[in-house]
Amino acid sequence: MAYDEGLAERIRERLGTDPGITEKRMFGGIAFLHRGNMAVGVTGDDLMVRVGPDATDEALARPGARAFDMTGRPMRGWVLVESSAVAEDKVLGEWIDEGDAFAASLPPK
Secondary structure, rough: OOOHHHHHHHHHHHHHOOOOOOOOEEEOEEEEEOOOOEEEEEOOOOOOOEOOOOHHHHOOOOOOOOOOOOOOOOOOOEEEEOOHHHHHHHHHHHHHHHHHHHHHHHOOO
């Protein structure tokens, strides 16, 4: 499965040159990890964001967000955001910052 390389590049630009950020192919796309913990990624045309279990309901209420479900069971703490909902850099940046902040709160792997 291909992924939206343009969206991935916009994520790279937002995350900058932080040495704690690495990239890894997963979920048929690409993930951006903060000290080994996934923060955000791209699968198909969608943005994947790790928001944490406590922020899932609030995240799902935002425009374009839906449950991350690859196995028939939604993964609490993760959301997919359709590309049209992150067309504006400001909105994309908010999602990236949220995912990065959650990943940064976890112990390094």
